[in-house]
Amino acid sequence: MTIGTAYNKDTFLDNIAKSLGRERKTIGVERPKWKHRPQYEVFKDLGQDELLDELEDQCGRIHTVCKRTQLTNLPHIVKEVIEELGGKSIVSWKDPRFEEYQLVEVFNEFANMDDNKFHVWDPEIGEENIKIAERANIGITFSDITLAESGTVVLFSEKGKGRSVSLLPATYIAIIPKSTIVPRMTQAATKIHQMSQAGRIPSCINFISGPSNSADIELNLVVGVHGPIKATYIIVEDI
Amino acid sequence: MGIKIGEEKFFERVEKGINNDFMRKAVAGAQERMQGRRLDSISTLGNWEEWRNLAEEIRQHTLENLDFYLEQLTENVIKNGGNVFFAETAEDANDYIKSVVSKKNAKKIIKSKSMVTEEISMNQALESIGCEVIETDLGEWILQLDDHDPPSHIVVPALHKNKEQIRETFSEKRGYNKSSDPKELALFARETLRKDFLEGEVGITGCNFAVAESGSISLVTNEGNARLATTIPKTQITVMGMERIVPTWEELDILISMLARSAVGQKLTSYVTGLTGPKQKGDVDGPEEFHLVIVDNGRSKILGTQFQSALQCIRCAACINVCPVYRHVGGHSYGSIYPGPIGAVLNPLLGDYDEYKELPYASSLCAACTDVCPVKIPLHNLLIEHRRVMVENEGKAPFAEKLAMKGYAFAASTPTVYNMGTKTAPSVMGPYTKNGFISDGPGPVKLWTDIRDLPELSKGKDKFRTWFENRDKGGN
Numbered sequence: 001m002t003i004g005t006a007y008n009k010d011t012f013l014d015n016i017a018k019s020l021g022r023e024r025k026t027i028g029v030e031r032p033k034w035k036h037r038p039q040y041e042v043f044k045d046l047g048q049d050e051l052l053d054e055l056e057d058q059c060g061r062i063h064t065v066c067k068r069t070q071l072t073n074l075p076h077i078v079k080e081v082i083e084e085l086g087g088k089s090i091v092s093w094k095d096p097r098f099e100e101y102q103l104v105e106v107f108n109e110f111a112n113m114d115d116n117k118f119h120v121w122d123p124e125i126g127e128e129n130i131k132i133a134e135r136a137n138i139g140i141t142f143s144d145i146t147l148a149e150s151g152t153v154v155l156f157s158e159k160g161k162g163r164s165v166s167l168l169p170a171t172y173i174a175i176i177p178k179s180t181i182v183p184r185m186t187q188a189a190t191k192i193h194q195m196s197q198a199g200r201i202p203s204c205i206n207f208i209s210g211p212s213n214s215a216d217i218e219l220n221l222v223v224g225v226h227g228p229i230k231a232t233y234i235i236v237e238d239i
Numbered sequence: 240m241g242i243k244i245g246e247e248k249f250f251e252r253v254e255k256g257i258n259n260d261f262m263r264k265a266v267a268g269a270q271e272r273m274q275g276r277r278l279d280s281i282s283t284l285g286n287w288e289e290w291r292n293l294a295e296e297i298r299q300h301t302l303e304n305l306d307f308y309l310e311q312l313t314e315n316v317i318k319n320g321g322n323v324f325f326a327e328t329a330e331d332a333n334d335y336i337k338s339v340v341s342k343k344n345a346k347k348i349i350k351s352k353s354m355v356t357e358e359i360s361m362n363q364a365l366e367s368i369g370c371e372v373i374e375t376d377l378g379e380w381i382l383q384l385d386d387h388d389p390p391s392h393i394v395v396p397a398l399h400k401n402k403e404q405i406r407e408t409f410s411e412k413r414g415y416n417k418s419s420d421p422k423e424l425a426l427f428a429r430e431t432l433r434k435d436f437l438e439g440e441v442g443i444t445g446c447n448f449a450v451a452e453s454g455s456i457s458l459v460t461n462e463g464n465a466r467l468a469t470t471i472p473k474t475q476i477t478v479m480g481m482e483r484i485v486p487t488w489e490e491l492d493i494l495i496s497m498l499a500r501s502a503v504g505q506k507l508t509s510y511v512t513g514l515t516g517p518k519q520k521g522d523v524d525g526p527e528e529f530h531l532v533i534v535d536n537g538r539s540k541i542l543g544t545q546f547q548s549a550l551q552c553i554r555c556a557a558c559i560n561v562c563p564v565y566r567h568v569g570g571h572s573y574g575s576i577y578p579g580p581i582g583a584v585l586n587p588l589l590g591d592y593d594e595y596k597e598l599p600y601a602s603s604l605c606a607a608c609t610d611v612c613p614v615k616i617p618l619h620n621l622l623i624e625h626r627r628v629m630v631e632n633e634g635k636a637p638f639a640e641k642l643a644m645k646g647y648a649f650a651a652s653t654p655t656v657y658n659m660g661t662k663t664a665p666s667v668m669g670p671y672t673k674n675g676f677i678s679d680g681p682g683p684v685k686l687w688t689d690i691r692d693l694p695e696l697s698k699g700k701d702k703f704r705t706w707f708e709n710r711d712k713g714g715n
Contacts, residue, residue, distance in 0.1 A: 004317045012325035013306040019542035025307040031486050036293040038286050129523050150506035159521035163470045189492035196453035203519045207511035212463040216378035217421040225425050227463030
């Protein structure tokens with residue numbers, strides 16, 4: 001098989017058209033203007049501060065610790081959260097925002113203490129990154145878009161932004177600039193739709209709402225079945 | 240095997256379900272809790288009906304133009320560097336999946352929860368060529384370890400098991416030696432499955448919805464096993480039922496919002512993952528190769544018929560969580576991987592009327608299922624439609640119903656027999672009556688009383704005709 005191939009497409013789609021009792025449609029279908037648009041009503045009139053309150057409120061329901069801080073106090077809060085989560089080893093995205101938000105110093109300080117390890121995702125060393133992430137205690141990323149309604153951070157993967165950082169370590173920290181908060185998934189979906197119309201979207205987009213959990217055993221909620229056992233959001237007042 | 244689970248006949252399955260006290264208690268409790276959570280989360284929206292209308296509109300439009308959207312999806316998946324295989328039958332799908340796995344010389348397959356792979360019996364197909372297929376959803380893993388016990392619910396497949404049973408399974412099959420505390424059990428699953436994830440050569444997932452415009456697939460989970468299955472293995476195979484598609488990300492938003500709220504009462508599940516092709520240049524994790532398998536397996540036979548709306552289903556199980564029949568008989572009674580009202584509608588369509596003729600009758604037609612369906616499938620009307628088709632076109636009404644109807648027709652058209660019957664019934668039923676109810680009746684009443692209690696038959700004075708005659712004579 002060759003990459004980028006479709007098999008049996010025409011017979012399959014002809015069959016669908018036949019079942020629908022018409023000729024096959026290959027062009028000319030437009031998305032209708034939907035009659036109902038309730039998704040735009042959610043938190044429609046809320047300002048950024050009120051959205052932040054909603055986000056914080058939702059965190060309580062998704063077993064996620066939520067801290068808010070001014071930009072100046074961010075390094076201190078990050079250090080505090082790392083300590084609360086037991087430190088040891090951290091893996092982070094290779095993301096210019098860490099420098100912009102003055103976190104590099106905290107990370108350096110951490111890396112120079114005791115037996116601690118700090119790793120920045122490095123595309124040059126390939127799969128070694130995954131192994132490091134798997135052994136790490138803490139994964140840290142920024143949030144690209146944040147959804148107030150569901151307490152969700154949206155992560156766009158790319159070269160320096162590995163999928164494993166928010167998945168494999170035992171705990172997860174998301175740094176959320178207040179400016180990234182939107183009412184709900186609708187606003188993120190619109191953005192991705194626009195990106196798709198303009199070209200290709202990231203190969204992986206993760207919507208993450210708190211730690212991994214399951215209710216498979218007698219419907220008891222258990223946290224941390226496969227992904228991180230604990231999640232902490234740190235919201236930065238950047239606006 | 241396909242959608243069918245077990246070899247027992249319908250009434251044998253039902254009897255087993257009704258006598259399984261733990262299961263019945265678990266199901267009743269689960270229904271209440273899930274329903275409570277659902278109501279709580281939809282009430283925060285305030286205009287739920289409008290959301291349902293929109294979801295219905297999107298599903299109907301997509302189904303009406305399914306060939307167009309599948310073509311668009313295919314073009315975009317290919318543009319992103321993936322392959323698309325269209326499988327008319329379960330066998331076609333499995334043959335392709337086996338060929339991909341064989342070319343990779345892969346032996347260890349990790350998979351996240353997927354109904355369509357159950358439907359096509361993919362695991363058995365891969366096992367037949369010497370692969371180890373590991374279910375990674377906690378509920379599915381429990382069932383797989385317990386000698387492939389069938390699922391009994393779409394969202395919570397191991398709902399019928401208690402934690403003691405799970406502890407026993409873990410200790411027998413994997414040498415587990417700790418308590419039955421769900422936290423300890425889950426931690427054990429985490430540690431065991433993490434090793435498997437890291438060694439998985441091929442990751443196989445289902446697909447909640449594909450997005451035609453971007454060529455993406457989306458996966459909705461709480462545990463994150465679908466993320467693991469699509470982050471570590473070098474090859475990813477995604478299997479989707481052909482109807483699970485939306486035009487753009489804007490419609491994906493609506494259907495995922497409806498799914499999370501209707502299934503588990505969450506605004507969004509812990510993880511919603513959108514994957515577009517294999518990994519891009521510079522990406523470290525993610526698959527190098529991506530295959531999308533689009534499965535018909537009987538679906539196109541439903542398109543264009545009076546049952547087309549059944550294909551609107553987004554597998555949220557809200558109908559199962561409110562169904563009084565499911566509550567009494569449990570998921571295994573449906574004899575299929577699709578239980579509850581949606582199962583009763585889908586199984587005779589995806590399977591056949593011979594195998595599933597009783598299911599459309601295993602309904603009280605209370606319409607609770609129709610009321611909760613987030614995409615407005617008229618489930619109870621479709622059940623009635625099945626009954627009509629079976630009686631009129633197929634001549635396949637269940638034997639008991641035919642007999643009862645014939646008997647009733649004879650009795651009702653012969654006044655002496657009718658009178659005799661209604662007069663003697665109370666004394667005949669006497670021994671079966673307790674506190675005004677008959678719960679274990681004989682003969683034709685058995686089928687009814689197996690499932691629910693029958694009020695005690697009246698003794699003369701309350702009988703309508705007797706009452707009417709008395710009334711004419713000036714009595715009460």
